[in-house]
Amino acid sequence: MSLLEVAGLTKHFGGVVANREVSFSVAPGELVGVIGPNGAGKSTLFDLITGFQRPDAGVVRLDGHDVTRRRPDEISRRGVARTFQKLRPFAGMTALENVMVGAFQKTADVAEAREVARRALASVGLGERADAHAQGLSTGQRKRLELARALATSPRLLLLDEVTGGVDQATIPGLVRLVRELHAGGLALVVIEHNMRVIMEISQRIVALQLGQVIADAPPAEIVRDRRVIDAYLGESWR
Amino acid sequence: MSRTRLAVGLVLLAAAVLFPALVTLPYPRDVLIRIFLFATLAQAWNILAGYCGQISLGHAIFFGTGAYAAGMFVAKDIASPWVAMVVGAVIAVALSQVIGAPVFRLRGHYFAIATIAVGEIVHILAVNWELIGAARGLYIPIKRPDSLVNFQFHQSKAVYYYIVLGLLLLGLGVTRLIERSRLGYYFRAVREEQDAAASLGVAVARTKRMAFAISAALTAMCGTFYAQYVLFIDPESVLPLSLSILICLVAVLGGVGTLWGPLIGAAVLIPLGEATRIYVGGTGKALDLVIYGALIMVVSVAQPAGLVGIARRLRRAA
Numbered sequence: 001m002s003l004l005e006v007a008g009l010t011k012h013f014g015g016v017v018a019n020r021e022v023s024f025s026v027a028p029g030e031l032v033g034v035i036g037p038n039g040a041g042k043s044t045l046f047d048l049i050t051g052f053q054r055p056d057a058g059v060v061r062l063d064g065h066d067v068t069r070r071r072p073d074e075i076s077r078r079g080v081a082r083t084f085q086k087l088r089p090f091a092g093m094t095a096l097e098n099v100m101v102g103a104f105q106k107t108a109d110v111a112e113a114r115e116v117a118r119r120a121l122a123s124v125g126l127g128e129r130a131d132a133h134a135q136g137l138s139t140g141q142r143k144r145l146e147l148a149r150a151l152a153t154s155p156r157l158l159l160l161d162e163v164t165g166g167v168d169q170a171t172i173p174g175l176v177r178l179v180r181e182l183h184a185g186g187l188a189l190v191v192i193e194h195n196m197r198v199i200m201e202i203s204q205r206i207v208a209l210q211l212g213q214v215i216a217d218a219p220p221a222e223i224v225r226d227r228r229v230i231d232a233y234l235g236e237s238w239r
Numbered sequence: 240m241s242r243t244r245l246a247v248g249l250v251l252l253a254a255a256v257l258f259p260a261l262v263t264l265p266y267p268r269d270v271l272i273r274i275f276l277f278a279t280l281a282q283a284w285n286i287l288a289g290y291c292g293q294i295s296l297g298h299a300i301f302f303g304t305g306a307y308a309a310g311m312f313v314a315k316d317i318a319s320p321w322v323a324m325v326v327g328a329v330i331a332v333a334l335s336q337v338i339g340a341p342v343f344r345l346r347g348h349y350f351a352i353a354t355i356a357v358g359e360i361v362h363i364l365a366v367n368w369e370l371i372g373a374a375r376g377l378y379i380p381i382k383r384p385d386s387l388v389n390f391q392f393h394q395s396k397a398v399y400y401y402i403v404l405g406l407l408l409l410g411l412g413v414t415r416l417i418e419r420s421r422l423g424y425y426f427r428a429v430r431e432e433q434d435a436a437a438s439l440g441v442a443v444a445r446t447k448r449m450a451f452a453i454s455a456a457l458t459a460m461c462g463t464f465y466a467q468y469v470l471f472i473d474p475e476s477v478l479p480l481s482l483s484i485l486i487c488l489v490a491v492l493g494g495v496g497t498l499w500g501p502l503i504g505a506a507v508l509i510p511l512g513e514a515t516r517i518y519v520g521g522t523g524k525a526l527d528l529v530i531y532g533a534l535i536m537v538v539s540v541a542q543p544a545g546l547v548g549i550a551r552r553l554r555r556a557a
Binding site: 071072090108113 | 419420421424427428430431432434435436437438439440441442443496
């Protein structure tokens, strides 16, 4: 059975169609990339899956259970974690405290949450910065912080909205390695990414969106040969 | 907690406990009682606004609820004011949930403005509600002898002092507990970024309602104390917008989202209010309010973290 199944998901904002009949699924432990030009509806898709937006039509299923109109916190407690395209750290809290909020999902014990948070911070390479305030961290560090925060909830499925967006070139390999490690550890991931080299490298399958519609859903090797994807997004240089 | 801090805390607590034995004049005792009362009110507000980030400018509603619960219970001879304190707190919690359901749909400034509106509605209702004395207010009948059961002390203010000190310690204790628990982390997460909090499994609406309930209950208990202390309540004294704003100012001056901010704010603002009223209040030019307002402006512009923020900065500089 699929871990995540999205069927016929449609969302309008006034006259704009953000998602139209979007369907795809993610198996346990799978890493699926989502690509598409700006405005293709990638982040809206994440919002629909995680309950931040309500679809006009369609269904979201987790382990076969309909979670379409569940609140974001309920979906999180069902094992789906996410990061945001626009970073949203708890600015007035330390890195450790940020991650503890995630860890509290599984325990009410402060000492235990602190321990889980320390491990999560160490796993993303931020162990040294545990006591720094989130607002004092660089963009790359904040990305890692959000990742640690999401991981601290012990998710089964992680939705990453632009892993490498806005970070300097030197930081990218580390982030990519991190995603690979998470995947190797058995976590299922859906990753939105504009850096084609990265997404082609890490994904087992890629879903391509254009104007809110799925135009391709295939392994990277096929995606780069798909005429519609090339025309809509990749350009000829990828052939 | 470091040893120095613990020592300072114990000395201050001992001084607070011994104060009525050392100072028997009613006026200084009254000032201390008001400081503690407003420190507790500001602490209650701080739990919702400072920690959870929901700025309420309608907290007088809950103060009035506690005050009127006492007024009605004693005037109609229903039960002891202590029972009224509990009932008032329960009603305040219920009210906070009814108000919170629609108002928490709003964020930021819109939430604050909505609480002003709700506060004014309750104020106007009370002014016109005959059962609770309408605009005339309620006299709380004098009960003799002075006793804890009657919650009235006409010979000395000392017992009032200890009761309000107890309320203050309750407020500080509850805040400390929250700070150190999962709930405290959730409050701050909701304050900082509620969508991110929700994505981590925090039930945002429930968390806000929880903060509102705790805050309302504590505020109502202060209202009951006030009614028993002053023995006269009317909508103008326990339900006005100015009271809601004063509660907020005390916390803002001291430092929102901090344990000691409300007490420090009250310790500065209440005596300052008294001093300006005594020395320049009679000029007819409202000079006392001007000084008062100027101070608030200086603090909010120079150091939005309040006096606690200034103290922290000085300590870092030292």
